[in-house]
Structures are given as C-alpha cells and as structure tokens.
Amino acid sequence: MCFCQADAVTSPDVAAYPGCVPVLTDGVVTLRALRDDDAPALVAQCTDPESMRFLPLPRPYGMSEAHDYLAGVAADWGRPGGKRSWAITDGTGTFGGTISIREPSARRAELGFALAPHARGQGLMSAAVRLLISHLREAGVEVIRWRARRGNWASLRVAWACGFTRPTVVVGGGLDHDGIPHDEWHAALLAGVEPRAQWELREATTLRGSVVLRPWRDEDQPTAPPDGISRRFNPGVVPGPDDFAEWLLTRRERMAAGTGIYWCVADPDTDAPLGHVQVVGLAPDGTSTTGRLGFWLHPSARGRGVAQAALHRVVEHAFAPASAGGLGVRRLEARVIAGNFASQRALYAVGLRREARLAQAAVTGDGDVCDEFVLARCVTDKADETDETDETDEAVMVTNRLRLRPWRDNDGPAPHDAPDEQARRSVPARALPPHENFAEWVSARRERDLDRDNAEWCLAERHTDRPLGYVCVFGLGPHEGRFQGELGYLLYPSARGHGYVGEVLPVVLDYAFRAIPEGLGLQRLHATTTADNTASQAILLKAGFRLTGTERLAERRADGELTDVTHYELLATDERPAR
Numbered sequence: 218m219c220f221c222q223a224d225a226v227t228s229p230d231v232a233a234y235p236g237c238v239p240v241l242t243d244g245v246v247t248l249r250a251l252r253d254d255d256a257p258a259l260v261a262q263c264t265d266p267e268s269m270r271f272l273p274l275p276r277p278y279g280m281s282e283a284h285d286y287l288a289g290v291a292a293d294w295g296r297p298g299g300k301r302s303w304a305i306t307d308g309t310g311t312f313g314g315t316i317s318i319r320e321p322s323a324r325r326a327e328l329g330f331a332l333a334p335h336a337r338g339q340g341l342m343s344a345a346v347r348l349l350i351s352h353l354r355e356a357g358v359e360v361i362r363w364r365a366r367r368g369n370w371a372s373l374r375v376a377w378a379c380g381f382t383r384p385t386v387v388v389g390g391g392l393d394h395d396g397i398p399h400d401e402w403h404a405a406l407l408a409g410v411e412p413r414a415q416w417e418l419r420e421a422t423t424l425r426g427s428v429v430l431r432p433w434r435d436e437d438q439p440t441a442p443p444d445g446i447s448r449r450f451n452p453g454v455v456p457g458p459d460d461f462a463e464w465l466l467t468r469r470e471r472m473a474a475g476t477g478i479y480w481c482v483a484d485p486d487t488d489a490p491l492g493h494v495q496v497v498g499l500a501p502d503g504t505s506t507t508g509r510l511g512f513w514l515h516p517s518a519r520g521r522g523v524a525q526a527a528l529h530r531v532v533e534h535a536f537a538p539a540s541a542g543g544l545g546v547r548r549l550e551a552r553v554i555a556g557n558f559a560s561q562r563a564l565y566a567v568g569l570r571r572e573a574r575l576a577q578a579a580v581t582g583d584g585d586v587c588d589e590f591v592l593a594r595c596v597t598d599k600a601d602e603t604d605e606t607d608e609t610d611e612a613v614m615v616t617n618r619l620r621l622r623p624w625r626d627n628d629g630p631a632p633h634d635a636p637d638e639q640a641r642r643s644v645p646a647r648a649l650p651p652h653e654n655f656a657e658w659v660s661a662r663r664e665r666d667l668d669r670d671n672a673e674w675c676l677a678e679r680h681t682d683r684p685l686g687y688v689c690v691f692g693l694g695p696h697e698g699r700f701q702g703e704l705g706y707l708l709y710p711s712a713r714g715h716g717y718v719g720e721v722l723p724v725v726l727d728y729a730f731r732a733i734p735e736g737l738g739l740q741r742l743h744a745t746t747t748a749d750n751t752a753s754q755a756i757l758l759k760a761g762f763r764l765t766g767t768e769r770l771a772e773r774r775a776d777g778e779l780t781d782v783t784h785y786e787l788l789a790t791d792e793r794p795a796r
Contacts, residue, residue: 234291238303241352246344248303248316251290255304256283258312262333271369272331273394298322305345307336316345318353326353327362330375337371343378347412350379359408366391367400368466373473376404380412383474383501416501417475422542424530428523430480430494433465437481437490444516450557451513452582455493468495475501478544482514482527491518494527496535496544508535508544510551510564524563532567536596548595554579555588558663565667569594614674614724619717621674621688621725624662628675628684629655634709641775643750644707649775650687670694672737676708676721685712688721690729690737701741702729704757713752722760723793730789740789747774748781757785761793 235250242248262268263278275282293299302317313336319327328349332342353361363381365372373384381404390401406412424430442457456464468479477497481490492514499505510531514524537543551569553560561571569592579589614621630636635652636644651658665671673689686708693702704725706718729737744762746753758764762785770779787793 234294237294238301239352241303241348243344243348245308246341246348247306247310248345248348249306251287251302251304251315253284253287255312256280256287258333259283259286259315262314262331265334267334267371268331271366271372273392276394303345303349305330305332305336305341307339307341311336313341314345316342316349318349321358324358325360325362326358327364330372332371342375346375346379350406350412354408361406362403363405364390364401364403367402369402370469370473373402374418377414377416377418377473379406380410380415381406383416384470386470417499417503419472419475419478419499421472421478421480422534424480424534425485426530427485427526428491428530429483429485429488430527430530431483431488433468433479433481433490433493435462435465437465438462439490439515446516446519447513448582450554450560450581452580454511455513471497475499475503480527480531482512482518482523491515491523492527494531496531496546496549498550499544499546503539505544505546507548507550508546510549510569512560512563519559524560525566528563528567532594546596548593550591550593552579553590553592554581555590555664556660558660558667561590561592561667564592565669567594568598570598571667614721614728615679616720616724618679619685619721620677620679620682621721622677624659624673624675624687625684626656626659628659628677630684630709634711636775637710638776640707640710642778642780643747643753644775645772646775648705648707650707665691672702676706676712676717685709685717688718688725690725690739690742693737693739699733699738701743702737702739704729704742704744718756719759722756726760726787726793741786742788743784743786745772745782745784747772748783754783754785759794760787761791762787763791 235252238250240247240249257280260278260280260283263272263274263283268274269276290300290302294301298321300317300319301321302315304312305314305316307313312333314330314332316328316330319329328346330342330346336342350361363372363376364387365376367386376384384402384404387401387403389398390403391399393399421430421432423432438461439456439458443451443455447455468477471477472479476499477495478499479493479495482492482494483490492512494510494512496508496510498507498509510528512524512528532549535544535546535549537545539545549569551564553564555574571590572593573591575589575591577586577588579587581587613623629650630652632652636649640649662671662673666673670693671689671691672693673687673691675684676686676688677684686706688704688706690702690704693699708717726742727736729739729742732738742762743765744757746757748767765784765786767781767783769781771782772780774780
C-alpha cells in the first residue's frame with residue numbers, strides 16, 4: 218500500500234497528495250485520487266435521495282461542502298492512520314462514486330463506499346471493492362470489515378457479492394446526520410475467503426396462477442390489526458399497520474441471509490395483498506433438502522380457495538430443481554395448532570399429511586397451551602389430483618326443509634336436547650354429541666375428516682339454520698381404491714318424528730355414489746343398527762337398503778349393555794325409490 222506517511226500498513230514511497238495515492242485498475246474500473254474538479258459530481262451524488270437516506274451527510278450539501286470533503290480527503294492521506302479515499306471511474310474515466318479505507322492498520326481495515334446515481338446497477342461498485350480487497354491483502358491485511366445502515370440493500374448486495382459474511386444487526390451502531398442512533402449491519406471478509414458470494418441471497422420469485430405470489434412492497438402495509446383468528450393461530454406472526462415496516466425488514470433480512478423466502482399473496486386483477494406464504498428453514502448455502510411452510514390470510518381472503526391456490530404454486534416451486542429455477546427441496550413440512558382446521562384443510566389439499574401430534578407443543582395467542590400437528594409431503598409423494606376442494610369443507614346440500622353443511626362450534630345440542638336414553642341405546646358413545654364440551658367433540662370429528670376418510674355434515678333447518686343432528690359417511694379410505702363406506706346419522710331428541718333423515722338420505726346417497734370429485738365415488742354403502750332400533754331400520758329400508766344379516770351381542774351400547782346388531786347394504790347399481 219502506498220500511504221503518504223508511515224502507517225501500521227506502509228510503503229517506503231512518500232509523496233505529496235495526490236501523488237501518494239496509488240492508482241488501482243482491472244482494465245475496466247479504475248480507482249484514482251479525488252480531484253477538485255470532482256466537486257460537482259460529488260454534490261450530485263450526495264444530494265441523491267438514496268445517499269441522503271443512508272449516509273450521515275451534511276444538510277444541505279453544496280459546492281462548499283464538497284470542497285471541504287476533498288480537502289479532508291487530502292489531509293487524511295497525509296496523516297498516519299487517516300482514512301484513505303479514492304474516486305471510482307469507469308472505462309471512460311467518468312466519476313462514478315467514492316470508496317474508502319477507514320481505520321487502516323496492519324491486519325484490519327474497514328471499507329466504505331458510495332455510488333453516484335448514474336453509475337448504479339452496472340456492477341461497478343463490486344469491481345471497485347474487489348480491487349481494494351486485493352490491494353489490502355497484498356499489504357497483509359487479514360480482516361476487512363463492512364458496515365451499513367440497516368435497510369441499505371444496495372450496499373448489502375455489494376458486500377454479499379464480494380464474499381463478506383452474513384450481516385449481524387448492531388443496535389444503535391451508527392448515528393445519522395442529526396446524531397440520532399440507528400441500527401447497522403456489520404460483516405467481515407476473512408483471510409483466505411474468495412471475494413465472491415458465500416451464501417444464497419434469496420428473493421421471492423413472482424409465481425402466477427389463480428392468485429399471484431410476488432415480493433412484499435413497502436406500500437402493502439395493512440390498514441387494520443390482526444383479527445381474532447390470526448391472533449389465536451398465528452400469534453406474533455401477522456403484522457398490523459404499526460409493526461409492518463419492521464416485520465417486512467426482518468423478513469427481507471432473512472431472505473438476504475438465505476434462510477427463507479417470503480411471498481405476498483396478491484389478487485391477480487387488483488394486485489391488492491390477500492395474505493402471506495413462506496418457505497423457511499432453508500440452508501444458506503443452497504443445499505436445503507427440507508423447507509417449512511407457513512401462511513396466513515387477511516380476513517377478506519378466507520374461504521375463497523386463496524390459501525390452496527397459493528400453496529399449490531409454492532409447493533410446485535419448492536419441489537422444482539434448482540436448475541429449473543426452483544428450490545430443489547425434497548421435503549416440505551408445516552406445523553399447525555390443533556383446532557386450526559382451515560389451515561389443515563388447505564395443506565391437505567396440496568398433498569401434505571399429518572405425521573405426528575405433538576402434545577402441548579404450542580401456545581395460542583389467547584395463552585392456551587395446545588397440541589400441534591406436524592404435516593409433511595415429500596417430493597416423491599403423489600398429490601391427490603382429484604382433491605380440488607378449498608378451505609370450505611364438504612359440499613353443502615339442500616332439500617325442501619333442510620340443509621347439510623359443515624359443523625360449527627355452537628351446533629351442539631341444548632341441555633334439553635342432550636343425548637337421551639333412546640340415543641344411548643342406539644348410538645355408540647363416541648358418536649353422541651354432548652351438550653358440554655361439544656367444541657372438543659366436534660374438533661375430534663373434524664380431525665378425522667381431514668384425512669378424507671369421513672364426510673360429515675351438520676343437519677340443519679334450511680331457513681333458520683337451527684342444528685338438528687348430523688349425517689355422515691365414514692370408513693372411506695383414500696381416493697385411490699375407494700369403493701365403499703358406512704352410513705351414519707343422528708337426530709337431537711326434539712328433531713325426531715318429522716321425517717328429516719328420510720328427506721335428506723336421497724341427496725346424501727346421490728353424493729356418495731357420484732364420481733370423484735363431484736361426489737365420493739362409492740360403489741357400496743352399508744349401515745348398522747341395534748336390533749331394537751326399528752325406526753332406523755325402517756328409514757334404511759325405505760331408502761333402498763336391504764337387510765344382509767344379524768349378529769348376536771356384537772356391539773356394546775353407550776349404556777354399557779351388549780346388543781344384537783343388524784346389517785344393511787346398498788349398491789350404486791341397486792334401484793332406489795324415486796324422490
């Protein structure tokens with residue numbers, strides 16, 4: 218290194234400024250001494266909004282400030298340990314910016330740099346930094362430091378491209394032009410590390426389908442705080458108007474560190490934000506085999522198939538090989554708090570399946586300690602191509618007086634409609650909906666339905682929506698190879714005697730025998746009743762079922778007694794009474 222006076226890192230050549238400034242070039246980019254005629258270009262550089270945003274520059278900045286800076290540069294070259302600054306020029310000799318060595322010593326130095334607006338986006342700064350890295354290493358410098366104001370992505374990209382470590386956030390690491398502390402990124406380039414990118418700097422590639430997945434933007438700030446569902450099932454994850462800026466900056470930092478990718482789910486027509494999808498837990502060096510899915514939706518986007526559409530594109534992108542622009546992972550996981558059935562249904566719809574239930578592994582936003590499900594899918598797993606349902610649960614079916622719809626948490630029986638003696642004699646205990654702890658009971662039913670092994674509906678009055686009981690088809694098995702299921706139903710005591718089950722069975726049977734995906738794709742239905750349940754037997758016979766046999770003492774009733782059971786069956790090809 219050629220400094221004007223003896224430094225910890227020094228050269229025997231001593232000359233007056235600018236003669237003491239070594240000219241460094243790679244044939245395209247040249248670093249030379251700053252001159253007085255650079256002052257107009259300095260003013261243009263230092264009054265650019267991006268420069269003023271990230272650098273502690275005097276305000277205002279004019280020719281007087283530029284000449285003061287140039288005089289300080291010359292004086293620093295004449296002082297041991299002073300800052301060493303160069304002008305960056307391109308192949309035409311045009312001034313493009315400045316680069317400096319701060320706090321030079323025998324084994325450590327710090328780089329600082331800034332580009333004029335016209336020189337950005339051309340790789341000029343990365344080339345200039347590499348020139349200075351080579352110069353410092355020739356002089357024996359082992360550690361080269363870099364720091365920038367948090368959020369200065371242009372500077373971070375240069376540090377990344379030149380081999381610096383992933384940045385660490387230093388709280389209050391710098392002062393702005395008014396002396397107010399701000400956070401900084403700090404990183405270093407160590408001896409022996411090539412001045413090229415050492416980790417994967419990830420970006421949210423735009424993915425298009427029935428929804429658009431694109432990078433989040435500063436102007437995507439929500440207008441309302443997270444609602445109750447978001448707070449319960451995604452505590453501390455969904456941003457509001459006040460914390461969106463920090464939320465977004467943190468996720469951009471994680472992408473810059475190579476550990477995750479975060480997409481805004483946007484409306485394809487208006488580009489308005491609908492929600493968020495992420496793949497995290499990625500290896501910074503690009504060797505990931507596993508990624509972890511996460512997502513949430515704004516309230517207005519729920520129940521429209523948005524989550525499934527977004528997840529489908531992300532799963533496709535994640536499993537695509539890196540050579541095709543994908544992430545190249547072999548396995549995707551997701552964790553969902555027990556009770557969050559909308560999220561589980563969306564994940565099931567794109568091929569993930571439950572692998573484990575972790576007892577008391579999660580805390581909701583309400584402070585409840587809950588179980589958590591682990592769902593996963595490997596690249597070799599075949600997704601259910603016929604599973605095109607959205608988050609809205611099974612089909613809603615309607616008759617003159619009734620409708621079959623998904624269960625709700627408040628559909629439990631009133632105290633006077635709780636299971637009575639007749640119900641306990643006819644229906645297994647696990648199938649009896651209780652008055653107390655109904656939400657827990659229906660939650661267990663929903664969990665079984667997620668595997669598509671069951672299809673279950675609340676039976677409700679069509680016009681008042683009052684719950685009357687339920688109808689279900691269970692024991693279905695996976696779509697592939699499915700051919701039969703078992704019919705079940707129950708009425709609350711006050712709903713008996715009105716012919717409700719007989720009214721809905723024809724539409725349920727139509728749905729059961731209709732081909733997938735419009736129906737369940739069954740060829741056979743069977744049903745079982747206790748031998749003394751003559752009312753249920755009459756309903757089955759009227760619907761077209763036929764008796765196939767009786768088993769003696771084959772089942773224990775809810776009241777504890779053993780009972781004979783009768784079996785009935787109906788084939789898709791059997792003649793059924795006209796509706």
